[in-house]
Structures are given as structure tokens and as C-alpha cells.
Amino acid sequence: MLVLSERDVEALLDVDALIDALASAMVDLSAGRASVPNRVGAQVQESDGLLAAMPGYTPSAGALATKLVTLFPRNAGGRLPTHQAVIVVFDPQTGRPEALLDGNAITALRTAAGSALATRLLAREDASVLAILGTGVQARAHGRAVPRVRGFSEVRVAGRTPAKADELARELAGDLGLPARAVASFDEACDGADVVCATTHTVEPVVRRVSLKSGAHVTSVGYNAAGREVDDATVAEALLVVESRAAALAPMPAGSNDLVDAVGRGLVRPEDVHEIGEVLEGRRPGRTSPEQLTLYKSVGVAVQDGAAAALVLRAAREAGAGREVEL
DSSP: OEEEOHHHHHHHOOHHHHHHHHHHHHHHHHHTOSBOOOOEEEEEGGGTEEEEEEEEEEGGGTEEEEEEEEEOGGGTTSSSOSEEEEEEEEOTTTOOEEEEEESHHHHHHHHHHHHHHHHHHHSOTTOOEEEEEOOSHHHHHHHHHGGGSSOOSEEEEEOSSHHHHHHHHHHHHHHHOSOEEEOSOHHHHHTTOSEEEEOOOOSSOSBOGGGOOTTOEEEEOOOOTTOOSBOHHHHHHSEEEESOHHHHTSSTTTSOHHHHHHHHTTSSOGGGEEEHHHHHHTSSOOOOSTTOOEEEEOOOOHHHHHHHHHHHHHHHHHHTOSEEOOO
């Protein structure tokens, strides 16, 4: 079995190729070609933690893989990340275990690449201001991935800790060669932004309709079983796009509180929620006007991990990276 570390994954995974691979994987999922059972989660109540298993088969990537991922929100701001994961890849012809990959980098990069794909599909072509809400792993990944699909001229960063927002803004300015600055509040970051990426573990919404401009596109990837990132007014008004209706509307803790709660209270109907694969195929509409508000709510699905792992494994074999172990 080939073992690939976090450093290996970061060096081998091409984000532009991943964005395109995710498009194919999302179409697989919505067309019914992929096999993705609902994730199974074990809660650790005393730590507010979750251990989830995410198996899936992605035909377009030739990927049969499963991810074991933990979500421990109390790790935020500490030495360990909130998400930690490993991925096991199997041969889809024989079922033989082929590789064990660090899942932390894949989770961060495939989530951000999914948001970049949604931004490419749904944001206005003339989008110029990007707002990043949050300062953790996902904020960094989104700050680097989403600008690949639009010509932004300004990046704003907002977080709970001003020093961390300043640090991330400086990093992104250096990485992107764009003006990037920290702002004092989430509302200030959203005000006038064309694309908003919410990457927090908040309890109270950090994306509020009153702070969004006409025609804004919002991506929301944060998770907190006890809270929401996006307020009711935004959910009720926006075109709603997800990876999978079944996954996003699953009972908590597997689904999205932002949508599950809104559906439960009758603010939106399940049939109002579009899958990104349906939009890519043209079976459901995407943005229909420059003034339309769009929201991509991500909960993560196994085909994304499979598509990313397949790219990493292919690149590792070509480069002779990683190390072989016998189980």
C-alpha cells in the first residue's frame, strides 16, 4: 500500500485540475452514476465532536475510496485543526486497498475547489471584490482557490481575532499579488463584496442579507451542529445550490443546519434546492440575472474526496512519491 503524507498531497494536487475533476464528479453524482451512501457519524458529546465515515465510488475519476474524518470545533484556534482525516483508496476492479492518504489537505483543497467551481458557475463574470469570513484552514484554502476563477481586484478578510485576520490578509496579498486587507467585522467584509466565502464554526449567522449587495454570490462551507452561517433572509431569497440534496437536507448532524432548519420552518421547499451537477448539465438553471443572489451551501460529499484522491495517486505514481508499506 502506498502511503502519502499531508506534505505529499499538497505538493501533488493540482487545484486547477481538481476544479475540473470536481465538475465531472458532481455530474456523476446528480446523474445517478456515482454510488454515495449517506455518511455515518458517531457523536462525541462531551467534546462536541463527530467521527464520520464517507465511502463513495466516482466513475469519472475511476475512484473507489472512503474517508474517515473527525470534526472537533473546540480545536479552533488551538494546535490541532477542527477537521482531521485519512482516506483509503481501493482498486475499483478488484477491491484491493491501494493507498492511504492524509485527508486533512484533501479535505481543505477539495472543499475550496468545490467553492471555486460554484463561483465559476454562479458568480457574476465581473465580480471584483472577494470577502473571506474566517481565518482558519478553510479560509486560507478558499483565499487561494477562488481567485483562480474570477479576476478579483480586492480581497477582504474578517475573523473573530483581528491579529489572525491581519496575518491571513498579508499571506493572501503575498500569494495572490492582490490588495488584501483585514476588516473589523463580518458585515464590513460582506458590504459591497461580489463573492463571499464563509468558512467559520459560528453559532450565529455571519452572512446577513442586509449586508449583501444585489447580485452577490455566497459560498458557505462552515459547520456547527448548534448554529448557522447564513441568515434566514439570505436563504429565503437566494438561488440555493448544493452538492447533493440528500446530503444537505439530511437530519443533523449530517446535513446543513442552514437549510434543514429553513425547510423545517417552511421558508424554502426541498425542491427549491438545486444540485450543482444539475446546473452543470443544464437540467436546472443557474444564475438568471445580474441582480440575482446565489448561495452555494457545501456539506462535502465522498465523490469530491475520491476525485481528489485519484488525482493525487496518479501524480504520485508518475513522480515516484510516497512510500510503500505492507499491511
